[in-house]
């Protein structure tokens with residue numbers, strides 16, 4: 001429960017009929033308003049707001065780029081995960097161990113784009129290799145956020161897979177709810193453990209301490225401005241503290257200041273405290289002693305939400321099934337003890353995953369855990385865990401997720417970008433090599449389409465490429481529809497270009513570039529009132545202001561052209577009357 005600072009003697013809610021005036025609020029809270037006293041990190045207001053954010057923000061958390069997600073959703077890792085499951089099915093089929101349905105479960109699907117691209121690649125692979133695995137497959141796409149699932153359904157992101165997909169609202173820390181579905185062949189967690197509960201613990205002079213957070217609202221007078229609430233009803237929500245009413249506070253998150261401190265803790269009260277103690281004694285402390293000096297402090301994040309999810313998922317898994325997950329975090333002991341506090345994406349709080357602790361934990365549960373070559377150097381780390389030996393599946397995984405391929409793709413892209421203005425033929429070669437390595441990467445296809453269109457003037461080729469990218473990702477990127485419109489304009493297909501830009505706006509009403517492009521197109525067609533309205537929307541949605549100058553210049557241009565058109569019309573009328 002949050003504790004509200006009562007020292008201000010704010011009048012009880014029932015007696016306060018009118019919102020307080022701004023002057024009154026400023027006078028009463030010159031130093032801001034203490035929202036909550038020091039509370040363990042995972043129970044703090046900041047974390048409760050984060051949970052409310054995940055539940056309510058939906059796909060916009062990703063399409064508005066509040067939460068970075070390209071790396072798990074661009075198709076590279078989804079295609080590689082499909083190859084791993086395919087190799088796994090072959091391995092079992094050849095030993096006679098793959099009968100009946102093939103069930104795959106993903107927790108925390110977000111946009112559902114990893115699921116889409118995984119299914120796309122797996123279907124393609126099964127088709128090419130003439131195997132019936134896809135026909136037997138059901139994919140359970142789950143998230144704690146009903147809004148994410150509603151967005152997936154509304155946009156139709158997984159529609160084309162029909163009965164192969166089931167959507168469900170599931171808390172990844174309570175996987176037991178899924179037991180009645182039957183055993184899963186594979187379980188995926190992508191970029192999820194970092195969003196599940198964690199605790200930061202510190203050992204100093206043999207005593208353990210835990211990170212606590214105190215929350216303060218710097219500018220309480222902003223409450224009525226940013227929410228529908230008066231300050232008293234805001235305070236009442238904090239007093240009640242239930243998760244549903246916290247939704248109303250999410251818009252204020254950027255005004256909530258967190259103060260941090262460590263408080264003594266009995267490690268047995270921290271989930272997986274015994275594992276933490278063991279990890280500190282056997283791994284972290286010896287490393288610190290050897291490199292920093294004897295008996296220095298050790299500190300570490302405990303990803304106990306992820307550990308709970310992993311452990312709780314074990315009964316869901318076929319005895320010879322696999323768990324594959326990707327996340328960001330610390331892979332070296334040096335990174336573990338020096339890990340940064342935490343990150344906020346929108347109001348969502350994410351914490352580096354402590355891989356050494358997690359890897360050890362998975363092994364202690366009887367799992368064989370594979371780490372791809374060069375994994376430490378990648379921004380996103382991957383793990384494959386299985387109880388059964390599955391040698392061919394593990395070899396395929398280690399190969400499919402090896403850093404070399406991802407790094408080679410990035411190098412081709414960097415070279416392509418560098419050369420696109422100087423030597424377009426060479427730039428195209430680099431882009432094509434990247435596409436050849438990852439044909440499912442819709443972002444690379446779109447970039448190649450852009451270069452073909454804008455630099456190589458191969459508009460027909462560009463259209464074919466952008467259509468390929470859109471077939472992979474038809475619902476989650478208005479950039480793709482905008483690029484398609486730009487290509488169609490150069491091909492002189494204005495009606496289809498308009499449909500493309502409009503599709504971009506329908507998918508994401510906050511996409512400034514699509515609004516701008518519609519303004520441009522309508523201005524060309526002399527549809528000035530619509531063009532001016534679209535300019536307004538482009539400006540309103542250009543939240544960074546990066547394109548505002550261009551939009552304002554276009555608006556000025558449209559106003560001038562409307563004036564010219566008006567003058568010309570008047571002149572024609574006058575001529576008619578003289």
Ligand SMILES: C[S@@+](CC[C@H](N)C(=O)[O-])C[C@H]1O[C@@H](n2cnc3c(N)ncnc32)[C@H](O)[C@@H]1O
Nearest residue numbers: 054069072108109110144145171172190191195
């Ligand atoms: C960082 S995002 C990653 C989304 C997606 N997997 C991706 O790679 O783009 C975290 C996702 O986990 C979901 N999430 C947060 N807490 C969860 C929980 N307890 N159980 C299931 N999903 C959760 C959020 O709604 C969000 O979709």
